[in-house]
Amino acid sequence: MAQMNMIEAIRSAMDVVMDRDPSVVVLGEDVGYFGGVFRCTDGLQRKYGEHRVIDAPIAEGGIIGAAIGMGVNGLRPVAEIQFADYIYPGFDQIVSELARLRYRSCGEFFSPVTIRTPCGGGIRGGQTHSQSPEGIFTHVSGIKTVMPSNPYDAKGLLIAAIESDDPVVFFEPKRIYNGPFDGDPEKPAVSWASHPKGEVPEGHFTVPIGVAETVREGSEITIITYGTLVHVAVAAAEAVGADAEIIDLRSLSPVDTATMTESVKKTGRCLIAHEATRFGGFGAELAAIIQKDCFYHLEAPIGRVAGWDTPYPHAFEWQYFPGKKRLAAGIRKVLEAAA
Amino acid sequence: MAQMNMIEAIRSAMDVVMDRDPSVVVLGEDVGYFGGVFRCTDGLQRKYGEHRVIDAPIAEGGIIGAAIGMGVNGLRPVAEIQFADYIYPGFDQIVSELARLRYRSCGEFFSPVTIRTPCGGGIRGGQTHSQSPEGIFTHVSGIKTVMPSNPYDAKGLLIAAIESDDPVVFFEPKRIYNGPFDGDPEKPAVSWASHPKGEVPEGHFTVPIGVAETVREGSEITIITYGTLVHVAVAAAEAVGADAEIIDLRSLSPVDTATMTESVKKTGRCLIAHEATRFGGFGAELAAIIQKDCFYHLEAPIGRVAGWDTPYPHAFEWQYFPGKKRLAAGIRKVLEAAA
Amino acid sequence: MSKQSRLHIPRPTARPGEEPDFSFLELSAAGAVDKPSVGARTRDIENLSSDMVRVLDDDHRAVGPWNPDLDPQKLQVALRWMLLNRVFDERMWQIQRQGRISFYMQALGEEAVSVGAAMALRHGDMCFPSYRNQALYMVRGVKLVDMMCQCLSNTRDMCKGRQLPVMYHSRAGNVFSISGNLATQYPHAVGWAMASAIKGEDHIAASWVGDGSTAEADFHHALTFAAVYQAPVILNVVNNQWAISTFQGTAGGERRAFAARGLGLGIPGIRVDGNDLLAVYAVTVWAADRARRGGGPTLIELVTYRGGAHSTSDDPSKYRPKDEWKAFPLGDPVERLKQHLIAEGHWTEAKHEKLVEELRALVLAAWKEAQTYGTMTEGPFIDPTTMFDDVYAEPPERLEGQRRRMLEIERNGGGH
Amino acid sequence: MSKQSRLHIPRPTARPGEEPDFSFLELSAAGAVDKPSVGARTRDIENLSSDMVRVLDDDHRAVGPWNPDLDPQKLQVALRWMLLNRVFDERMWQIQRQGRISFYMQALGEEAVSVGAAMALRHGDMCFPSYRNQALYMVRGVKLVDMMCQCLSNTRDMCKGRQLPVMYHSRAGNVFSISGNLATQYPHAVGWAMASAIKGEDHIAASWVGDGSTAEADFHHALTFAAVYQAPVILNVVNNQWAISTFQGTAGGERRAFAARGLGLGIPGIRVDGNDLLAVYAVTVWAADRARRGGGPTLIELVTYRGGAHSTSDDPSKYRPKDEWKAFPLGDPVERLKQHLIAEGHWTEAKHEKLVEELRALVLAAWKEAQTYGTMTEGPFIDPTTMFDDVYAEPPERLEGQRRRMLEIERNGGGH
């Protein structure tokens, strides 16, 4: 086992798969010679050559469109979109082509593209370097949507994504690339070295897509979340002193309904948290599932804590970010609601 | 008052506004000389000239991008996207520009573009002429999302949309362009002439964006829906013999929370129905709001009836479409659930 | 507005009721355009993007350096494919008009575009067609009955009822799946070709879009990626003058030929008489050779005319002169090849008529067979629960749940 | 993979540790390129897209038909703006390095691009800039202190704390709001210009994108719409050789100049020495005249060099030779204009130094003032609940609810 931060884990995932499977290629803006603006592909071009780690023109639609064609011709492309905020120019290729190809050709054609993209705020990136658009993708049938919250899962899930014959949109919460973050920007940065999930096998392993992880057991309330907010939720639960069960979804689509509903049936209370804007966000689907499957066990309305329904403001990112305090308030509200 | 079908009502809305306000221009694929593949702009170019009703190149991103620029320069563009399935190439311009311009420039710049686009299935259009992508837009702050269910609302809401300084994505359920549709494709087609909402004033009027309409009062269950399914819901409620209150949202964002929650508090039961795929769809947000605001009044889990989570299949559109029978089953299920 | 608008509005030369006018169409005489070596530098062959490569002259002879010297037998095969395309379209159009399929799109007047290319390419070369390239499937071995079953969404439908008619695919034939979204296949072809180059194979890719579709983003993406990586790909623009109701000027064709669209990226363009089978064949072979030798992409503009309505949903009499096709200077591709074969002594009117009869019988037989696998109104029907297949390779439980729910509904009598 | 990959991989001529090599850069001598009338037909002036319009020669003289004959005073003003841009950038860069703003982007080495255009356009002409055109705002009257306050997200920030530094806007100055998404402003400019034409006004629009950004769809959309409607717009491509870590060849610049990108649509292209203020001014005037007279769009490629890092987040020593800028044949635009003025006897080193001092003082004073309106760490702070303003003109109730909720949290002590 090695110590890895999330960047290293993601890089290691690509490295391991590229080493085993010559059909895996990486493409994206600045991913080649330079190694990516977040360094996730650093060293891969040196190791696997310019023909497998490809600097692409600045055209997200072109990157995804070309990757689809490569996939149809037997390659297994891993496309990087530099920021999730810049995935929209590729949206038509994702929705109309990548997600639909297997279906419309009854499996004669498919393209196992993985799209990696850093998401989320907390890095003073302003509204175009901070978005969490996962809720737009979970609504699209034919693609899988994944968001890890730690190095171990990042590597295992990314390998699973690349090896999956289904297209996967793989969101990387950039705020926790270098260390877990509990939502308090004033605390000194913590590194992954001190976190159990910073221990990552060097070699090949997978974390299955579609399986959530219960990161903390508890009996009073279930907190369902993913990405950066997993760490905030843990901190918030501790701050409140709540006996909270915390579920890290890891995969958003498919989502692990069983783990969620079993937990809520046990605790009777539920808070959902994500960084993305609230209205029409993925948390809505989670709430809709839980209210239905756990109706007779719920003792309080399901709470949602999320980013405000505004763009992500540069100066007020800590007022925007659903931090420990907002989550704590959310937990209290759910706990205090009359049964 | 005149008899209008939805196409005529939509055309009349543009006509009325273009007549009053020389800054209103219409652009889109085939909208000019030809008058649009659904004839919604028929006659407008003859009346207002080629400089105000503009045939555009086939580039949805270009249409929306150019419309934004026109709006910044004082025009009030109405852009037609030929099918909602083809709106994705314009997605970046909608999300990153149209929705954000006012915010990022603190109101110094804005662009009051209205995007009209026919959505929904039931016309044997296969997966690329049948989609209902509204749930992708409701998640985007900065735009409004509207879907009328009848000629009267279509005209009033479209005028309101064009006159609004906010950008609006205006979905037109094409299955009901020519007449209301209760979900049974084997029944003879009905025209709008026999429907009260087929009576539409010739002149200027608005239906406010953000206000739902209760199309049927009832005490047993609230059915919340919009677009084509409003008519299906009415038929299904009658088929079941349920004393259902049926709410036609008309505006999805902003959504009229008060009308929904007051009704559910009264009835204690709720079914949500839309044609779009279920997972991560707009119905999830509705369910999430209602479970929270009406928790203590709900006697049964909120039901959702929606399109299956697959692309819209050509041959099985009536198995795909959430028709009267599926809605009726949904109503029964909600009604029969133990309190 | 008080002041006069200064916006330029592109207008076709003739609208309904007016005299067709193709005086804007710049032509070269057959045989007049030089044929450069496939290694020529783009800047030295720019003339090819404004001239027009033509082989068949007004006397139906094949002339000039681009004459591919195809033997008569091969030409007869080409004629047969083109005719088959036309006869098939005719029948399917009629079938749609009878309400027996929901939709159809014909290639009337553009048959040389697909047949010429299909015959010039190798089987291992991958085709990424638009919806008007049905002949590619035919030449690549897809059976008529299978194409018809697709249009019928019946039990033998390759698309299992999921797709609108004409949205074929053929893995065995190396012809990609048609998308409803215009131009999306263009970057796929480039990516496929990039993969071929990466793998060190010498298969190339070819794709087709219409004049109108060149305005889409994917056209630009494809050209950019093709140029940057010198992908072995042929990018065809089928300029059939119309995009539903808008003429090619609305897509930017007023000032410069579509063949020139790649010049700014260093992609050579060839403008070719798209109704001249020999010319289409010759330029495709040239571009394929160039690509295979590492010379990179070529953009081919095939100048043709959409002889019929855009689709069965369209009525072109609303926006263009009824007889415009008759005035089109490049004529009818089927007629031109036929007259060439006759002029060369390899064909007769009688043989032609016989061939048409034979093909009609073939198509009719296929149609009869196709119906035995089910029609829109009569069984056997495909099992609707198959609609849940192939959304994913590994389907999530929620889809299986929905499949069960649907089965339940079907069991309770189905219906609406 | 067993076989050898045949994919073409564009490679810059030099990487870190290697000798800079600009031998690929085709230059024309100053004064060597003819100046056509603004009414010239696109096809007659194609040379302008591969030649390079230059006015300042090696002896610092202004020569040739493109010499705009600007009077010395105007040239001094130009020099002042360019210097101000540079001094401002220098200071802001340093301020970012001190952690006092979160981010910055400089225009080092590209100052002539914005200053030349800004001085050539009329105030009523609307500018749609990229993030490296800050001088447009300066010339159009935005105060330094206001630009600094934007970068500080303080109480006087025109963006009310919502935007990353450098994302300015100025309605009064007719300079559009900067987007984080590359190239999106290009079709806006075209739409704005179309509206101007529709209204019968003679304002034109101008927009700027980088070489790398030409690959985006919006570049294509803008060119297509501009060509189709002959929109009165100037489309500038600032080819500063680099797009973060990728060189201009990765965007397709290896085989043909970016100036040629519109030729296939009939849009004339002009390749200009982007470090020659006089040449930039002259081609902008030419293109603006052409647009104003109904001649339609012009694409201008400004050949320059990104003298500094892409942004404060970037480290160019990782991907290009450290001294590459020094080897760039077109030099430093500030230095070149300065030497021209000196050569003409209208400037001296001493005056120059004094000007630099003056501007430094100006910038410092502005910085001091800016800080009084708040900094990132010290108040006064802008009210964070303003983050809910301007999402809509007519805000939905749910936003007001969220604003109240946030206020509640703030009242309970704020924090995280």
Ligand SMILES: Cc1ncc(C[n+]2csc(CCOP(=O)(O)OP(=O)(O)O)c2C)c(N)n1
């Ligand atoms: C993205 C997208 N936008 C719009 C349409 C609707 N549409 C279908 S065909 C067509 C015209 C295409 O014209 P052209 O590219 O010239 O091809 P042709 O039909 O002439 O072969 C349009 C606008 C579509 N299918 N996809």
Ligand SMILES: Cc1ncc(C[n+]2csc(CCOP(=O)(O)OP(=O)(O)O)c2C)c(N)n1
């Ligand atoms: C749509 C989009 N994709 C990617 C990025 C990330 N990005 C910011 S600047 C940049 C490079 C742009 O290079 P160029 O267009 O040459 O402009 P320059 O920085 O050289 O002025 C990239 C890739 C972005 N901002 N927007």
Ligand SMILES: [Mg+2]
């Ligand atoms: Mg066409």
Ligand SMILES: [Mg+2]
């Ligand atoms: Mg650049």
